[in-house]
Amino acid sequence: MHPGEVRVAPSILSADFGELAAALAAVAPATDWVHVDVMDGHFVPNLTLGPPVVASLRRHSSAFFDCHLMMTDPGEYLEAFREAGADLATVHVEIGATAALITEMHRLGLRAGLALNPDTPLELALPFIDDLDLLLLMTVFPGFAGQSFISSVVPKIQAAERVIALRGARCCIEVDGGIAEETAALTAAAGARVFVAGSAVFNRDDPAAATRAIAAAASAAVRRQ
Ligand code: DX5
Ligand code: ZN
Numbered sequence: 408m409h410p411g412e413v414r415v416a417p418s419i420l421s422a423d424f425g426e427l428a429a430a431l432a433a434v435a436p437a438t439d440w441v442h443v444d445v446m447d448g449h450f451v452p453n454l455t456l457g458p459p460v461v462a463s464l465r466r467h468s469s470a471f472f473d474c475h476l477m478m479t480d481p482g483e484y485l486e487a488f489r490e491a492g493a494d495l496a497t498v499h500v501e502i503g504a505t506a507a508l509i510t511e512m513h514r515l516g517l518r519a520g521l522a523l524n525p526d527t528p529l530e531l532a533l534p535f536i537d538d539l540d541l542l543l544l545m546t547v548f549p550g551f552a553g554q555s556f557i558s559s560v561v562p563k564i565q566a567a568e569r570v571i572a573l574r575g576a577r578c579c580i581e582v583d584g585g586i587a588e589e590t591a592a593l594t595a596a597a598g599a600r601v602f603v604a605g606s607a608v609f610n611r612d613d614p615a616a617a618t619r620a621i622a623a624a625a626s627a628a629v630r631r632q
Contacts, residue, residue: 497520520543582599591622
């Protein structure tokens, strides 16, 4: 992504799991990213999908698959996700072993993301900023779609943006949870460039139009800077 560019990553967690290929097709005209939420029932109290589903989705889509691994032990599965067609994997800093996981992601040819829960301090991510492609600052506690945006994360986005700029790092900031037009604009102004949206895309009549509206709100906020 070029500086100033934004991406909306529709989260298929809010799509009809019986119609996932149709969900991918519905947003394809509006964005080239898709956010895949992987939950293991341990790191978060919910279960979703794994590499076989990603492999099936890959046959229906050429989008950039942004796989958010809400897992206690993602290292066991990184290779399987890569083989299934994941482009980027994001692991949570709260589980530890971050340096080794980032090294392994790069070795496999995956783009590397690191996620922080809303109450996890930015300091925990700082040693890894130069090695990351994406820093995911959660704006809800992970586990479920349809939760309300936590606005106290906004100063952390601003602080992360300052550190990344200061270091000249390539990593871009993604936000996830409660993102719709207004919160996309707010977080874009703080420095976010990738916007995950589940219910604000798939619970709408026209997912492509909803995706475009979120992207437009974020772009406008970036241009106002
Ligand atoms: C939450 C997931 C999110 C979720 C977002 O644990 O990581 O990606 O799908 O859903 P909304 O946009 O509805 O908050
Ligand atoms: Zn997510």
